Amino acid sequence: MSVAVAVPLFDVERIRADFPILSQSVHGKKLVFLDSAASAQKPRAVIDAMVRTMETRYANVHRGLHWMSEQCSDDYEAVRDKVAHFINASRDEIVFVRNATEAVNLVAHSYGRTALQAGDAVVVSEMEHHANLVPWQMLRDAHGVELRVVRITDAGEIDFSHLEQLFADGKVRLLAVTHMSNVLGTYTPVERLASFAHAHGARILLDGAQAVVHRAVDVRAIDADFYVFSGHKLYGPTGIGVLYGKAELLEKMPPFLGGGEMIGTVSYQHSTWAKPPFRFEAGTPAIIETIGLGAAIDYVNAIGFAAIAAHERELTDHALAVLAPIPGLHIAGAAQDRGGVVSFTLDGVHAHDVATLLDKQGIAVRAGHHCAEPLTRRLGLDSTARASFGVYSTLAEIDALRTGLERIRKMFS
Amino acid sequence: MSVAVAVPLFDVERIRADFPILSQSVHGKKLVFLDSAASAQKPRAVIDAMVRTMETRYANVHRGLHWMSEQCSDDYEAVRDKVAHFINASRDEIVFVRNATEAVNLVAHSYGRTALQAGDAVVVSEMEHHANLVPWQMLRDAHGVELRVVRITDAGEIDFSHLEQLFADGKVRLLAVTHMSNVLGTYTPVERLASFAHAHGARILLDGAQAVVHRAVDVRAIDADFYVFSGHKLYGPTGIGVLYGKAELLEKMPPFLGGGEMIGTVSYQHSTWAKPPFRFEAGTPAIIETIGLGAAIDYVNAIGFAAIAAHERELTDHALAVLAPIPGLHIAGAAQDRGGVVSFTLDGVHAHDVATLLDKQGIAVRAGHHCAEPLTRRLGLDSTARASFGVYSTLAEIDALRTGLERIRKMFS
Amino acid sequence: MSDDASDLYQRLIMERARHPLHAGRVEAAQAEAEGNNPMCGDRVRLSLRCDEAGVIIEAAHETRGCAICVASADVLAETVIGRAGSEMAPLAVEFETMVQTGLVPAREDFAMLQAFAGVSAYRSRHRCATLPWQALTAAMNKRRELEHG
């Protein structure tokens, strides 16, 4: 797509022009949106794709023999190809779900309750989002599997020696771990984790909700068994997410939800299931949102991950450089390989006050435990403030954050 | 909202102007869209609400302390109030899901696996959509409840004497039945069914996917325990649906999916659940779609169900009157109380050929078993063609259908 | 309108749908298979008899389905009679490709089969035209299994 080594040309102002919301003001101040890790803003291309669908070629998919339905089905199914290409999978390995959370639940239910037996163990890490922790707790409580938690180092990286201990008794059947932490920014070494898990006879599920936004993901190169992400963080609509599962695994899994679309034949006595991915897509899907996701992927591809990653690295490096010197400011995590998320605390100022006082300056950050409560406690904290970046974020916005934080510090000192 | 008795003024041309897609052509012919029961078209107001959200006030909901997030959360939660008001429930009884299918699955899982015991029975009817059949089959197979099917009469109505037989042994704990058949158009007598179920110590779930589009629904007056519907049939976006559950029932139900938003506190050992409805909404919800659904409800309310119901009755009566005389045409079902759905067969012409040949005239109808395969077989058929109506449908469109069918009949005779 | 539809509902298709020439069942069939489309209830039951050299000498179908499906089954039966069983697999592939693409292969035996090229424009109907051919492939596979153990 773009030249691999040289940093590609990246005109952030041109990109910002694609996002209508970025020209909004908040409290009379220019919006500085540093909350993309929670959910990203939507480019015009995504909005347009959704509107075009609703205005010119909408009908329910799959079951229709008329033009509108065929067009809409084509558009919808074309996104499956697009997603498959995006992460280097094949189209029957792509299941559309609502979000990353539903994808993990689907695996915990359909894979967890059949491929795992009571006594088998699942390993998650200390830096999981609740989406990749709670479903495994529910599986543990309902199905009797054991849940183990691999420690992270103080730098915020997976502790491999602990991981080896956890796998030592040969009970672990599944490693479910994030590809990028939404609090620490840590990228996990997914190829290494996958080959470690496989060498120990376990499968690996990767929570790509954050990673997929910032880096080119190749599920084959990683050798991931399952990979999940959400559309709304990838500049796409809400209500649509993706589960990738290896064909051989999906093929053996029973359905998750029952209803239309996911069946072969239905009688009162007995129903048969459709093949994957349809087996896992019951009822009318999020048609308009899926088409919006397709436009988001096109958008991201057109910029190219080489450029996106370089831009975000520049932003992150800059953020670390300008925030670290603020007296009393502590940045959470110090992973070698980290993405565009910077969580921090400010001595004597609660994260909520930080967020509210930044908001009054037009700067949107998040504060709290970021749906990773156990991690927050692991860090010895109750909450952090988090600035996170997207393709449209600028160095000047990070400088505005710094200025805002300096003001808050003065106010509280 | 509008005068109850007199048929309110209803200007269908003005309504059509609200739906951009209706001015499209198909195969060079003016689009005649008679497939609203599969999914309805979207008015400008819905499209605009979604665009406005994405362009001016979008961020992830609930967890944010900044302006965009507060605005967006307010907009999102306001729809919960709107939906509650729409069906006369209270806001904590409204759970947002993807579609009616997910809502039934949620109940089958969270209610079915806790409130029902092996040996208890669930009753569905012969005219259920797969969405209200397959989840109960899955519950039967996983949890050991018995599934019973109440017969329908040849007119396409619930056979009450058979219903009494099915309930006679006192084992039935849940009656799960459609409020309006998507094939026969039959409205079921839901108040009577609810009081029958309650008198027998059973709960009632109503599949309102079709009914809610055409009639004012009052879950309290019906005394429904659960009521489900989809946004996309109600002129709203895809990806959003509603589960209503009585507060006392939701309160006792364990979560369905695990993740962010649905928890109280999370530790590695143990997590606690949030109160309903949040307990049942894991992960980032379909924010934009929910707001679109709110606009759809406003749109429908502004027209008023008195007017909508009168218009659709007129359309249905007209359709029955002009189609019935076509030689060889047989209409499925003859319920006393029926809504804007007319399924039919044409002797010597397969429903697929009917649909394709109508499509070539710009007329969109559906053909097949309409996700109600057992019902289609109960009718002694393999498939039917189905014309279904929305607020924007006209008498002239039904006449076009008649003309189209006459042509097809000649072609095949 | 019959003009509009001429691409799809050609005269041959309409005739064979109304009056199939090869409907029924071959007595003492050596290969039989069913094609099913559960999504719409279309069903094709194909039965074949071959001589010792493996040449198909009788073929018949029982089809419940739309005009496209019935006509396709009927033209299939007519086309395969007198042909070597070994030719069936490539023939089925050529037919399916034509239905996908709309391009008629330059082969004599497509004189009748080409009537189904127009189906290509109706993606949701492809299955209707190809279902009988899937039954044919299934029948030939079964026969091979029987022969070779």
Place this chain on the structure above:
Amino acid sequence: MSDDASDLYQRLIMERARHPLHAGRVEAAQAEAEGNNPMCGDRVRLSLRCDEAGVIIEAAHETRGCAICVASADVLAETVIGRAGSEMAPLAVEFETMVQTGLVPAREDFAMLQAFAGVSAYRSRHRCATLPWQALTAAMNKRRELEHG
């Protein structure tokens, strides 16, 4: 910016957040309760001592939370000392209503409490201001239960 924020982060709030006057724990407390906001980790532990007539004679709080929450707990403690326990429930309601609406009740005892009226504009922060009052209500309820069985 300190001006901008004056509606929310008033001088009183900032002072009490930095230097709470009633932080700590009452010895031999007769009523104690915790308020928790699991979504953000805010925690208020309130302890009270009453005389025989039911008048609150000592009050203290241990608060981990934001400026709004700490200041609210501190001003609460200051406000309730010397007041009858029976007045607490209506007072808590009045406070919560003020935080919801931004309207300051015309009551003398709101001279300090009114500092929190500005929170009303920040819906997501309401919980921060009201959490200590929820702990107060819980403490009073516990005390009543102890007394009446």
